[in-house]
Amino acid sequence: MAEIIDGKKISAQIKEEVKQEAERLLKEGVTVTLAVIQVGQDKASSVYVGNKKKACEYVGFRSLSYELPEETTMQELLDLVGELNGRMDVDGILVQLPLPAHISEEKVIQAISPDKDVDGFHVQNAGRLAVGIEGFVSCTPAGIIELLKRSGIEICGKECVVVGRSNIVGKPMAALLLRENGTVTVCHSRTKELDKITARADILVAALGKPKFITAEYVKEGAVVIDVGIHRGENNKLCGDVDFDSVAPKASYITPVPGGVGPMTIAMLMSNCLKSAKMRMDKS
Ligand code: NDP
Numbered sequence: 001m002a003e004i005i006d007g008k009k010i011s012a013q014i015k016e017e018v019k020q021e022a023e024r025l026l027k028e029g030v031t032v033t034l035a036v037i038q039v040g041q042d043k044a045s046s047v048y049v050g051n052k053k054k055a056c057e058y059v060g061f062r063s064l065s066y067e068l069p070e071e072t073t074m075q076e077l078l079d080l081v082g083e084l085n086g087r088m089d090v091d092g093i094l095v096q097l098p099l100p101a102h103i104s105e106e107k108v109i110q111a112i113s114p115d116k117d118v119d120g121f122h123v124q125n126a127g128r129l130a131v132g133i134e135g136f137v138s139c140t141p142a143g144i145i146e147l148l149k150r151s152g153i154e155i156c157g158k159e160c161v162v163v164g165r166s167n168i169v170g171k172p173m174a175a176l177l178l179r180e181n182g183t184v185t186v187c188h189s190r191t192k193e194l195d196k197i198t199a200r201a202d203i204l205v206a207a208l209g210k211p212k213f214i215t216a217e218y219v220k221e222g223a224v225v226i227d228v229g230i231h232r233g234e235n236n237k238l239c240g241d242v243d244f245d246s247v248a249p250k251a252s253y254i255t256p257v258p259g260g261v262g263p264m265t266i267a268m269l270m271s272n273c274l275k276s277a278k279m280r281m282d283k284s
Pocket of ligand 1: 140163164165166167168169170187188189190191194207208209210228229230231241261262263265
């Protein structure tokens with residue numbers, strides 16, 4: 001039976017480390033500040049935004065909250081982002097996605113200063129990751145690397161398979177595993193014989209957005225299985241992209257849903273904000 005990778009515990013450790021560093025910066029007169037922008041009142045977004053603000057409070061950051069009405073124009077949003085880009089006291093800017101249909105997410109994300117792009121979505125940060133220059137890395141894949149490292153799982157030389165190629169999870173995940181000297185294969189909806197490829201993986205990352213899709217047949221005996229998916233299934237119960245019950249007996253390590261990858265995303269967001277504040281200090 002697989003060992004459970006405890007994302008709650010590991011994310012708590014990271015937040016604790018960030019908290020201590022934030023206290024140190026505060027003594028030097030720097031208050032780490034994250035600006036969070038939400039447009040409209042999407043219920044799930046409100047929960048995510050609320051959790052991010054709570055995490056800021058916990059680690060001792062200041063959060064600035066901008067709750068804009070659904071009918072906000074793109075120009076109004078771009079103006080706000082521009083104003084926050086220019087503020088010396090703001091370290092990170094986070095625009096909660098999805099945005100209403102009349103606003104281009106792409107334009108808004110690219111308008112955020114790459115130095116304050118704590119989500120790591122700006123094309124400049126994606127490019128930095130691709131060529132191996134320091135920058136902000138998308139929080140979910142960055143969190144997965146922490147889960148692996150802090151569980152003592154070696155990546156170097158391992159066969160790593162990532163299922164999913166989105167800009168926020170799959171692609172940065174593949175780049176990070178490559179940076180750690182894994183041998184990486186990326187699969188997507190057009191991949192042929194997916195089960196044969198995933199069954200080669202020493203480390204399998206499932207980020208395809210299909211509930212319980214990865215069953216035992218997709219997994220090699222003794223593999224490390226990381227489940228990025230989040231879905232609300234029967235009886236309102238959360239599940240991931242991995243069929244936990246059939247895969248866990250075969251894997252060596254597995255992340256549960258909830259309590260695996262999910263909590264790491266916010267912890268890494270806090271870590272990115274801290275990094276931004278330190279960069280600001282170094283510049284001044
Ligand atoms: P996207 O929908 O943007 O991407 C899904 C990817 O999976 C695409 O690249 C798609 O391929 C691929 N895919 C879809 N179906 C299949 C299939 N049958 N076989 C192989 N590949 C397939 O999703 P995200 O990357 O944004 O998110 C993935 C999952 O992770 C979701 O469940 C999401 O809710 C969750 N998530 C969890 C987070 C957390 O904090 N735990 C954070 C972010 C996401 P193609 O490119 O060809 O369409």
